[in-house]
Amino acid sequence: MGAIIEARDVVKRFDDFTAVDHISFTVPEGVIFGFLGPNGAGKTTTIKMLTTVLKPTEGRLLIAGHDPVKEPLLVRRAFGIVFQDPSLDGELTAAENMELHGVLYRVPRVERRERVESLLRFVGLWERRDDYVKRFSGGMRRRLEIARAVQHRPRILFLDEPTAGLDPQTRNQIWEFIRGLCRDEHVTVFFTTHYMEEAERVADEIAVIDHGRIVAEGTAAALRQQTGGRTLEDAFIALTGHSIRETEAAPVDRMRMMRRVWLGRR
Amino acid sequence: MSAVFILWLRQLKRYFRSRARMIGSLGQPTLFLLALGFGLGPTFARAGGGNYVQFLAPGIVTMGILFTAVFSGIEIIWDRQFGFLKETLVAPVPRLEIVLGRTLGSATVALIQGSIVFVVCLAAGFRPAHPLLLPLALLFMALIAIMCTAIGTAVGSVLEDMQGFQLIMNFIVLPLFFFSSALFPVPDVPGAMRFAVRLNPLSYGVDGLRGALSGGFAFGAATDLAVLGGLAAILLAIGAYLFSKIEV
Numbered sequence: 001m002g003a004i005i006e007a008r009d010v011v012k013r014f015d016d017f018t019a020v021d022h023i024s025f026t027v028p029e030g031v032i033f034g035f036l037g038p039n040g041a042g043k044t045t046t047i048k049m050l051t052t053v054l055k056p057t058e059g060r061l062l063i064a065g066h067d068p069v070k071e072p073l074l075v076r077r078a079f080g081i082v083f084q085d086p087s088l089d090g091e092l093t094a095a096e097n098m099e100l101h102g103v104l105y106r107v108p109r110v111e112r113r114e115r116v117e118s119l120l121r122f123v124g125l126w127e128r129r130d131d132y133v134k135r136f137s138g139g140m141r142r143r144l145e146i147a148r149a150v151q152h153r154p155r156i157l158f159l160d161e162p163t164a165g166l167d168p169q170t171r172n173q174i175w176e177f178i179r180g181l182c183r184d185e186h187v188t189v190f191f192t193t194h195y196m197e198e199a200e201r202v203a204d205e206i207a208v209i210d211h212g213r214i215v216a217e218g219t220a221a222a223l224r225q226q227t228g229g230r231t232l233e234d235a236f237i238a239l240t241g242h243s244i245r246e247t248e249a250a251p252v253d254r255m256r257m258m259r260r261v262w263l264g265r266r
Numbered sequence: 267m268s269a270v271f272i273l274w275l276r277q278l279k280r281y282f283r284s285r286a287r288m289i290g291s292l293g294q295p296t297l298f299l300l301a302l303g304f305g306l307g308p309t310f311a312r313a314g315g316g317n318y319v320q321f322l323a324p325g326i327v328t329m330g331i332l333f334t335a336v337f338s339g340i341e342i343i344w345d346r347q348f349g350f351l352k353e354t355l356v357a358p359v360p361r362l363e364i365v366l367g368r369t370l371g372s373a374t375v376a377l378i379q380g381s382i383v384f385v386v387c388l389a390a391g392f393r394p395a396h397p398l399l400l401p402l403a404l405l406f407m408a409l410i411a412i413m414c415t416a417i418g419t420a421v422g423s424v425l426e427d428m429q430g431f432q433l434i435m436n437f438i439v440l441p442l443f444f445f446s447s448a449l450f451p452v453p454d455v456p457g458a459m460r461f462a463v464r465l466n467p468l469s470y471g472v473d474g475l476r477g478a479l480s481g482g483f484a485f486g487a488a489t490d491l492a493v494l495g496g497l498a499a500i501l502l503a504i505g506a507y508l509f510s511k512i513e514v
Contacts, residue, residue, distance in 0.1 A: 051356055053514060076358035087349035091280045103272040104357040 003062075004029040004156060004188050005050065010059035012045050012212075019045040021212035022059070027205070029155075032182060032189040034203030036196070038240050042212040043192045044084065047160050050190070051081055064155050077105065080149030080187075084160040086141055090134030094125055094144050097133060098151060105152035112151075119147040123177055139170035143177060150181055157181070159191035163198065171195070175202055196233035206232075210240045269359040270367040277338065277371025281378070288379070291337075295330040295383045299323070299390055302449065315451065323384075323392040324476040325448030330383030331376045331410050332468065336439050338372035339418015342509070343425055352514045365509040369415050369502065376411040395481040402487070403478035406494070410471035413498040419505035423512055442468045447476070452484055467497045 005027035012020040020042045027033045037043050048054040050063060052072040061068050064078035088097050095116060102112040120126040123143035133141065142162060149157055159178070163171040175198065182189050193199055199206060200220045208216040208223070216223055216239050220232045229235035281288065303319040303326075310318035345351040354364050394400060421434055445459070446468040452460060463469050474490035477483030483490065 053352075053356060073358045073360070076356055081356055083349065083352055085349045085352075087351075087353040089276065089280075089345075089350045089353075090348065091283055092276065096279070100272050100276060101353070101357075103268050104354065104359050106268070106358075 002029055003027060004064055005033075005190065006062040007046075007050075008060045010046075010049065010061060011057045012042075012049060012054065013057045019212055020049070020056075023209065023212070023214050024059075025207050025214055025217060027188060027190060029188055030186065031204040032179075032191070032202055034199040034206040035190060035192045035209065036199055036206060036236060037192075037209035041209045041240075043209060044160060046209070047081075047158055047190075047192065051079060051158055052076055077152070078154055079156040079158055080152065080154035081158040082142070082145045082149050082160065082162050084164065086145070088133045088141055088145060088148075090132065093130050093132055094120065094136070095129040097144065098148055101148045101151055107152050115151050119151060120144075122180070123147045139166055139173070142166065142170075142174055146174070146177055146181070150185055150187060153185065154187060156188045156190060159189065161192055161194065163193060163195060171198065178202070196231065196236055200232040208236065208239050215239050267363070269357070269363045270370065273354070273364060273367025274371040274374065277341075277368060277375055280341075281338075281375040288382075291330070291334050291379060292382060292386065294333065295326045296386055298329065299326045299387060303390060319387075319391050320393070320395075320480050321451070321476070322449065323387040323390075324479045325446070325472050326387060327380050327383050327407065327479075328410055328446070328448055328468065328472045328475055329443055331380035331407060332414050332439065332443060334379040335372060335376035335411050335414030336418040336421075336434070338375050339369065339415040339420075339505075340422040340425075340431075340434065341372070342368070342419065342422030342512075343428055346512075346514065347427060351512070355512065355514055361510040362506055365419060365506045369412070369419050369505060372415040372418065373408070373411040376415060377408055380407050380411065394479050396478075399478040403475055406471060406474040406478055406490070409491075409494040409498050410468070410475070413467060413471070413494060413501055416498065416501035416505040420501065420508050423505065423508035442466060445469075447472045447484065467493065470494050470497075 003026040007026070008024050010020060010023050011018065023042075023046065035043055035046065045054065049056050049061060050068065052068040052075050055069055063075045066074045066078065068075045089100070092100065098116045098120065099112070102116065107115060117126065120129055123146065125140060125144055125147070128136070128140070133144065136144065146162070162178070163174050166174065178189060179202065181187060203220060206218065206220055206223060207214055216226065218226070223232060223235040223239075224230070227235040227238035229238055299319070299322065303322050307318040310316070310321070315321065342351065355361070394403070417438065421438065445462045446466050447463055448468070452463050452469070455463065470485060470490045470493040473483055473485050474487060474494065477487055477490070
């Protein structure tokens with residue numbers, strides 16, 4: 001099976017801070033790929049580069065055969081994304097949020113109607129389709145975002161911490177949906193998470209990033225074996241150390257804050 | 267183009283669904299109309315200025331458009347904080363279409379709000395001098411709406427959060443309003459202030475609207491149209507450029 005995501009020697013620098021430092025990896029088509037790392041390791045920056053939101057300083061990326069810098073619109077058509085923070089319009093209904101997405105992604109009207117119904121049914125929100133999203137719980141919003149993200153039949157689904165802040169029941173349910181979609185829609189999944197047991201359970205392949213560099217790659221079993229850990233969490237800690245990252249993330253955050261204050265934006 | 271339409275529609279839906287905002291932003295122009303119109307009316311008439319409500323109404327309509335347009339444009343900041351902005355920025359749609367849809371939507375909202383303020387003015391006793399010029403008045407209102415929304419878009423693209431709200435209010439919106447010809451006749455004010463009023467793009471909107479509604483252009487209809495149209499286009503371009511530079 002060919003690679004659907006390819007990163008070669010990718011670097012991202014913000015002023016004098018290197019967030020991503022020469023990373024290379026490939027994601028084969030059809031797998032569920034876990035991208036793990038402590039806070040501030042470079043996960044979100046990498047996702048932003050893969051999804052055309054940020055331009056890499058150096059290196060080359062290929063998403064579904066296209067370069068996100070040169071052909072951003074083609075790349076955007078090829079993926080769906082669920083962001084770390086919610087990205088729905090609370091003043092619109094569930095159906096309207098779906099509709100808006102379908103129009104932006106040029107899903108033909110008839111197909112759009114079918115997709116909206118079948119996907120909302122799949123995530124259990126069809127009965128609530130005419131309710132305002134602002135009245136939805138966190139789990140319902142996540143389900144809606146996942147349904148929305150695959151509406152245009154993307155080849156890749158990016159999930160940035162899709163289960164953060166949800167209770168275990170909801171987290172399990174969300175992963176059920178993701179696996180179901182992966183199976184029914186033949187979509188490659190690229191996700192990040194801080195819950196190691198989730199990654200261990202669902203990921204076919206895993207890459208661990210720390211300080212902007214890939215420190216390990218392989219299946220969960222291979223990573224356990226490589227580090228001699230009993231669980232993926234042991235392996236993760238063996239790979240990335242025990243230190244809490246607040247102290248290291250702080251200067252970066254401060255720098256970002258300063259930039260925000262002085263330049264008025266990021 | 268369908269992207270432009272759906273984003274335009276979204277702005278309208280949001281507007282019609284938040285009655286509180288609709289009524290809230292009607293309060294300020296109404297207060298100004300009543301307090302100034304009837305409070306200063308007799309003095310204005312004694313000084314030979316004629317009917318003050320008749321003079322003031324176009325300025326109040328402009329105020330309604332200005333406030334609604336700028337804040338509707340600034341909604342970008344909310345969308346950034348509540349995350350919806352990202353959904354549009356990763357869509358396979360050129361940013362120009364996104365900013366165009368949003369801006370036209372917000373401008374339409376402002377135009378509707380301005381029309382409601384116009385009805386309030388009618389209720390307060392204002393009468394258009396030339397009913398045949400009403401389409402021209404509507405054109406001026408639309409240009410004012412587009413220009414002010416573009417200002418909101420530009421500001422909203424640069425600011426990250428609502429902390430700058432007071433700044434925008436006190437250094438952009440209120441000066442635009444007070445240093446325009448909305449409240450007083452331009453020829454009578456001191457030189458420096460007259461200069462400020464002439465530099466203020468909103469003055470041309472007020473003047474055009476007043477000419478069309480009450481009769482009597484101070485700068486001339488053609489000048490008003492040219493200045494407003496030109497500035498609306500330039501500000502739209504600036505707004506679109508700044509929007510295209512947003513990183514999330």
